[in-house]
Amino acid sequence: MSVVIEHLSYTYNSGTPAMAVALKDVSVSVERGEWVSIVGHTGSGKSTLAQHMNALLIPQFGRAVIDGVEVKAKLKGLRELRRKVGLVFQYPEQQFFAETAREEIAFAPSNWGVSGGELDKCVMDAVISVGLKPELLDSNPFSLSGGQQRRVALASVIAAKPDYLVLDEPTAGLDATGIRELIQLLSKLKKDGLAVVQVTHDLQSALDHSDSLLVMENGVGVTLGRPEEVAEYLLKKPVQGLVIPPLVQFCAGLRERGIKLPLTSGMDVILKKIEERTGLSGAFERRNGTGGVLGGELNRCSF
Amino acid sequence: MDRNPIFSLRGVEYTYPGASSPALRGLDLEISEGEWVALVGANGSGKSTMAKICNALLIPTQGHCFVMGCDTRDEALVPAIRRSVALVFQNPDDQIVASIVEEDVAFGPENLGLPSPEIRRRVDRSLELAGLTALRRSGSFSLSGGQKQRLALAGALALEPAALLLDESASMLDPEGRLSFLSCLGSLKRSGMTIVQITHRMEEAIQSDRVVVIDSGRAVWDGSPGDFFDGEYEKWSFEEPPGIALYRELLARGLLPGGTLPDADSMLDALCL
Amino acid sequence: MQFLSGISLGQFIPGESLLHRLDPRCKITATFILLSGLFMASKIPDFAFWGIFLLSLSAMSGIPLGIILRSARPVLFLVAFTAALNAFWTPGREVFRAGFLSVTIEGLVMAFEMGMRLVFLVMFASMLMMTTSPMAFSDGLERLLSPLAKVGFPASEMAVMMTIALRFIPTLFEETDRILKAQISRGADFESGGLLKRARSFIPVLIPLFILVFQRAENLAVAMESRCYVPGMPRTRLNPLVWTKNDTGAILGLLAFISAVILFDRFALKSFIIL
Numbered sequence: 001m002s003v004v005i006e007h008l009s010y011t012y013n014s015g016t017p018a019m020a021v022a023l024k025d026v027s028v029s030v031e032r033g034e035w036v037s038i039v040g041h042t043g044s045g046k047s048t049l050a051q052h053m054n055a056l057l058i059p060q061f062g063r064a065v066i067d068g069v070e071v072k073a074k075l076k077g078l079r080e081l082r083r084k085v086g087l088v089f090q091y092p093e094q095q096f097f098a099e100t101a102r103e104e105i106a107f108a109p110s111n112w113g114v115s116g117g118e119l120d121k122c123v124m125d126a127v128i129s130v131g132l133k134p135e136l137l138d139s140n141p142f143s144l145s146g147g148q149q150r151r152v153a154l155a156s157v158i159a160a161k162p163d164y165l166v167l168d169e170p171t172a173g174l175d176a177t178g179i180r181e182l183i184q185l186l187s188k189l190k191k192d193g194l195a196v197v198q199v200t201h202d203l204q205s206a207l208d209h210s211d212s213l214l215v216m217e218n219g220v221g222v223t224l225g226r227p228e229e230v231a232e233y234l235l236k237k238p239v240q241g242l243v244i245p246p247l248v249q250f251c252a253g254l255r256e257r258g259i260k261l262p263l264t265s266g267m268d269v270i271l272k273k274i275e276e277r278t279g280l281s282g283a284f285e286r287r288n289g290t291g292g293v294l295g296g297e298l299n300r301c302s303f
Numbered sequence: 304m305d306r307n308p309i310f311s312l313r314g315v316e317y318t319y320p321g322a323s324s325p326a327l328r329g330l331d332l333e334i335s336e337g338e339w340v341a342l343v344g345a346n347g348s349g350k351s352t353m354a355k356i357c358n359a360l361l362i363p364t365q366g367h368c369f370v371m372g373c374d375t376r377d378e379a380l381v382p383a384i385r386r387s388v389a390l391v392f393q394n395p396d397d398q399i400v401a402s403i404v405e406e407d408v409a410f411g412p413e414n415l416g417l418p419s420p421e422i423r424r425r426v427d428r429s430l431e432l433a434g435l436t437a438l439r440r441s442g443s444f445s446l447s448g449g450q451k452q453r454l455a456l457a458g459a460l461a462l463e464p465a466a467l468l469l470d471e472s473a474s475m476l477d478p479e480g481r482l483s484f485l486s487c488l489g490s491l492k493r494s495g496m497t498i499v500q501i502t503h504r505m506e507e508a509i510q511s512d513r514v515v516v517i518d519s520g521r522a523v524w525d526g527s528p529g530d531f532f533d534g535e536y537e538k539w540s541f542e543e544p545p546g547i548a549l550y551r552e553l554l555a556r557g558l559l560p561g562g563t564l565p566d567a568d569s570m571l572d573a574l575c576l
Numbered sequence: 577m578q579f580l581s582g583i584s585l586g587q588f589i590p591g592e593s594l595l596h597r598l599d600p601r602c603k604i605t606a607t608f609i610l611l612s613g614l615f616m617a618s619k620i621p622d623f624a625f626w627g628i629f630l631l632s633l634s635a636m637s638g639i640p641l642g643i644i645l646r647s648a649r650p651v652l653f654l655v656a657f658t659a660a661l662n663a664f665w666t667p668g669r670e671v672f673r674a675g676f677l678s679v680t681i682e683g684l685v686m687a688f689e690m691g692m693r694l695v696f697l698v699m700f701a702s703m704l705m706m707t708t709s710p711m712a713f714s715d716g717l718e719r720l721l722s723p724l725a726k727v728g729f730p731a732s733e734m735a736v737m738m739t740i741a742l743r744f745i746p747t748l749f750e751e752t753d754r755i756l757k758a759q760i761s762r763g764a765d766f767e768s769g770g771l772l773k774r775a776r777s778f779i780p781v782l783i784p785l786f787i788l789v790f791q792r793a794e795n796l797a798v799a800m801e802s803r804c805y806v807p808g809m810p811r812t813r814l815n816p817l818v819w820t821k822n823d824t825g826a827i828l829g830l831l832a833f834i835s836a837v838i839l840f841d842r843f844a845l846k847s848f849i850i851l
Contacts, residue, residue: 002496015395041477042448056757079763087761095758107780111763136562160763172475176542201477205543212794246546246567253571263532267549274558280576286557331716358802375696382804397795399805402710402743409814422814444746458661458803487580 001067003053003085003164003195004029009038010048022048025062026221027215032163035186035196035204040216041241046168047090047200049216053166053197054085067163083112084160090169092153093141099142101152108160126159129192130185134153155184164195171202183209204245206299207231209266215239231263305458306335307371308467309388309497313561314366316361316520317343317352326352326521329366339488339498341508344517350501353517357499359384363481371465386415389459393471395451396444404446404454405439412463425461433457433487440541441465453487466497475506485510505536505544587746588709594822595637595707600716602823606830607704611697613834617841625837626696630703637707648695654678655694659687661723708741715817733807738810740796755784766783 010023019226022045030036030053038046051057052064055071055078066081075081086108089095098104102123109122127134130151136144141152144180152171157165170186171179187209190196200206206213209226214224215233217240223233231248238244244252251263259273312332318325326349334340344350356359356368359375365437371387373380388533389411394397394513401407408429412422425479430436438446443454452472459467469488473481485507492498500507508514516524524535543551550570553559563573577649590596595603614626615775634641648655705713718735759780762768766777 041479043601049755054761056761079765083763087758089754089758089761092758094788095755095762095784096787097780107764111765130321147465149460154630157761167366175344176505177345177540180542202739203478241477243482246544247549248463249567250549250571253567254576257571257576259576265551267545270549271552271556271558274553274574274576275556284557285562355798360798360802382806385802390799392795392799394795396747397792398746398799399802400739400743400796401709403709403711404592406709406711406814410800410805413811413813414804414806414809416810416812419813419816422812425815440590440592442588462804 001163002029002031003197004063005049005052006063006065007095008049008064009061010045010052010057010060012048022217023052024219026216026219028221028224029063030089030164030195030197032195033193034212035190035198035210037210037213038197038216039200039201039203039206039213039242040239040291041201043218043250044219044241045219050166050168050197050199051089052163054087055081056087079112084159084162085161085164085166086160088154088157088165088167088170090172092157093146093149095153097147098142099139099140100130101141102142105137105156105159108156110254112160122159122160122161123155126155128160129189130155132182134235147174147181150178150182151175151185158189162194164197165189166197166199168199168200169201171200171205178233179205201241203234205248207245207248216240217241226264227264229267235263306337308335308369309338310334310369310499311369312353312366313369315353315356315363316365316366317349317356317361318364319352325364326520327356327363330517330520330522331523332515332522334466334473334497336497337492337495338513339492339511340500340513340515341511342499342501342515342517343505343508343539345503345540348517349520350517351470352520354390354468354499354501357388357468358388360390362405386462387465389462389464389469390468391452391455391459391472392469393474395448395455395475398455398458399443399451402443404435404441404443404444407443407454408457408461411458415462423465423516428490429457429460432460432491434483447480448476452480452484454477456484456487460491465500467491469498469500469502471501471503473502474504503541505532505541505547509544535561554558587706588742589639589706590706590709591638595633595634595703597822599819599823600708600815600827601720601817601819602721602826603704603708604713604716607700608826609797609830609834610700612697613837614693614700617837618689619845620688621845622690622697622837622841625840627746630696630699633703637703639703639706639714642698644703644706646806647706648698651694654720655691659691662690663687676818685696689800694760702718705742712740712815712817713742714739715813722771730808732811736805736807740793744789744793747792751788751792752781752785755781755788775835 005028006027008023008026012020012022026045026049028036038049040046048057052059055064055066058071058073066084069077069081071081086190096104098107105123105126106119109119114122124134127137132148133152136148141149144152171182173181183205186198198206198210207230207242210227212224212226213230215222215230222239223230232243234242234246235252247270248263251261251265254261254270254273259277260272261269310332312330315327315330330349330353332369338549342350344354352361356363356375357370359381362376368375370384373384375381375384399407400410405426406515408425408426409422412425430439433456435450435457438450443451446454449560473484475574476484488498491511500511502508508531509528511528513529514526515522524536532543532551536543546567547565550565553570559570559573563569619777628645631641634644663683664677664678666680666683666686668680669679672679695716714735717738718731721729721731764777764780793839
């Protein structure tokens with residue numbers, strides 16, 4: 001079972017001065033238990049693509065197929081398709097309207113006709129799965145901290161029990177702790193069998209966590225593949241709005257110097273490869289972590 | 304440093320009307336002319352409140368904030384303070400007033416009651432500093448994210464301030480937009496501008512001369528970026544950028560000589576391969 | 577599905593045409609003259625002149641006719657409503673009867689004239705907004721209202737408020753669109769059920785919209801304050817308004833044209849009795 005986008009094109013406001021081509025012949029697909037990232041600059045069409053994945057937008061050209069059903073304007077079951085694919089907008093806490101977190105989370109399932117004890121269970125399941133304390137359920141969602149609000153927003157989509165979760169810039173506005181926790185949460189949801197589609201401009205994070213990536217530039221999907229393949233592509237051909245992450249850049253430099261390693265290698269692999277080449281004891285004085293490794297030498301850094 | 308102080312915060316406390324607990328609890332901080340200071344802290348630590356205190360948008364409930372020697376409590380001095388400290392906020396869409404680029408940059412000088420030729424001169428100069436001269440007649444809202452934020456920067460520069468206060472100004476930009484914005488700041492810094500940058504992105508802290516950690520409304524740590532990444536960052540649960548983590552490991556294992564610049568090319572060249 | 581698509585609602589379209597460059601005071605005054613003229617001469621043949629005038633405005637401004645026509649779209653419902661009212665309730669020679677409703681020739685003529693008048697009114701007003709930046713528009717308005725400032729009318733504050741209000745229109749539409757989409761994604765159904773149920777289904781859109789718009793308005797107010805804006809303080813201008821020969825010419829030309837249309841309406845049409 002999968003969400004498949006084929007040769008999709010989309011133009012906003014055609015025939016007006018605000019006309020804007022958002023998508024040109026884009027294809028991508030995602031299966032349950034898979035994590036796909038869509039990366040690209042602001043205005044590259046990422047969000048428009050995401051809105052096609054849950055039938056919020058109807059393809060003008062090309063196809064969007066959700067679990068074998070093609071999305072069409074006249075289709076009777078559009079609302080059912082939207083239930084299968086949960087879409088979390090950017091800054092989702094801006095859509096809060098209810099007086100309690102419970103009511104906010106119950107909104108989606110009750111819209112799809114869930115009620116009574118079953119609704120309570122949906123809410124509880126969602127709360128547990130996003131790691132929110134159940135005692136917060138009766139508090140006003142606006143009084144919660146930023147990280148908690150984001151969890152409530154996420155729970156309010158998960159409560160409808162979607163099979164696919166599409167998130168538009170889910171880490172925007174969160175601090176380091178918030179980002180770390182959110183990524184952990186998404187990994188867990190993926191392990192539980194959900195499909196995760198993450199729209200982001202954080203290339204490093206996308207390379208680290210996704211099974212595959214789609215890179216967008218001005219409405220065109222320029223490359224689609226596993227992190228390693230995408231890193232290879234980006235190194236050869238720069239894409240507007242994206243900057244090659246420092247570790248990938250470093251790996252590429254090592255390769256030029258004759259060390260073979262994947263471009264998406266983690267730090268452990270990189271260090272091991274260098275030590276294999278230079279010998280375990282480094283050529284220079286070892287600096288001890290407690291005495292300050294970096295000292296004052298960090299200025300004018302380009303990372 | 305015996306340069307002129309731009310900001311002096313002495314025991315600043317601030318509680319928002321109706322809030323149960325204070326946002327700032329005795330903040331002490333001194334920032335001098337020409338410094339580039341990164342103020343880092345988790346969401347809700349009081350960073351943004353501090354920015355508003357420094358621009359006299361908020362007045363401390365306790366303690367004092369002096370901007371170039373002027374107490375922000377003195378209402379007569381507020382216009383002078385606003386002119387010498389310009390603020391750039393997080394969301395460019397919430398700062399743009401006019402729908403044409405140059406009209407928006409002119410908004411500040413127009414408020415100062417300057418004659419038209421002087422406004423024209425300031426608009427020209429600010430647009431050039433922000434790299435927007437070619438777009439001066441464009442619609443403000445048709446710009447890209449990075450361009451919009453540089454427009455907000457130009458609008459701030461048109462006040463010809465002594466210091467820039469940036470409240471998460473790069474956080475909504477994509478990586479390229481962020482780089483173009485940061486390199487703009489770099490050249491301003493070189494021309495002597497004092498920059499106070501509020502951020503929770505560690506990559507931005509590296510560029511500064513000095514890092515100040517704000518936690519629960521106080522300045523809890525103050526030092527160089529090098530010292531910050533040498534052990535402080537973990538205590539406040541920040542993430543170390545992967546590039547810096549690698550640099551540290553290479554130094555610690557003796558694979559890299561001291562004094563190497565921490566960018567990919569310098570590191571690769573210095574490795575004994 | 578795209579919500580709130582193709583809004584042109586008289587949004588400013590940047591340009592360098594003759595019409596764009598006219599003094600906003602000239603354009604505001606001209607629009608008032610034009611609208612008065614439209615009300616004085618709106619028989620069916622008169623609309624030929626108004627149509628030609630609209631075409632020439634389109635040519636002079638470089639704004640395609642299609643966009644100008646589309647600007648009348650938001651009032652089409654109102655037009656249809658008034659036209660229907662007129663068509664059914666004007667006494668005269670009956671051409672068609674459905675139950676107790678009777679359509680008369682006089683009614684049809686009246687319906688056409690009223691409808692066209694409304695459509696042209698909106699299109700002329702949109703032309704003003706499409707060729708004048710909000711900043712220039714509020715400047716012009718402020719100067720035109722400045723005699724009132726002497727008796728305590730806050731002309732300057734009103735002008736700034738106007739700029740901000742105009743500037744917020746696109747934001748308002750964007751945010752509404754986003755919140756609508758987000759709630760639809762959460763299963764909200766705005767299309768089925770009775771009137772009451774439908775009205776209630778908009779609560780999850782309206783509450784977040786109000787919160788967001790107030791928040792953004794407050795952010796903007798803070799940003800303006802930090803850029804030294806003090807309500808009521810005298811401001812200067814990057815481009816002070818300059819009244820040129822073109823502006824005088826435009827007003828005189830317009831007056832001549834309007835007079836001609838009114839003369840045609842009053843005298844030429846008298847001998848030309850329709851039906």
